[in-house]
Amino acid sequence: xxxxxxxxxxxxxxxxxxxxxxxxxxxxxxxxxxxxxxxxxxxxxxxxxxxxxxxxxxxxxxxxxxxxxxxxxxxxxx
Numbered sequence: 811x812x813x814x815x816x817x818x819x820x821x822x823x824x825x826x827x828x829x830x831x832x833x834x835x836x837x838x839x840x841x842x843x844x845x846x847x848x849x850x851x852x853x854x855x856x857x858x859x860x861x862x863x864x865x866x867x868x869x870x871x872x873x874x875x876x877x878x879x880x881x882x883x884x885x886x887x888x
Contacts, residue, residue, distance in 0.1 A: 822878070831858075831865035834872060 835845035859866040
């Protein structure tokens with residue numbers, strides 16, 4: 811899902827629950843080589859999810875790191 815250039819707000823808000831490291835690198839403005847080196851050393855700026863052979867990042871952790879507040883829809887049923 812990496813895009814050419816910065817990710818738009820709509821793209822950021824539509825990320826799936828978990829994303830690959832390349833996408834997270836793009837969102838955080840980290841180069842691919844640096845991102846993988848940080849992950850390998852356990853110094854990635856966002857918590858990496860355990861249990862997968864590939865590095866994965868939670869959308870929630872990424873939003874929290876970026877200071878993004880996600881407003882939940884409050885629909886009232888009359």
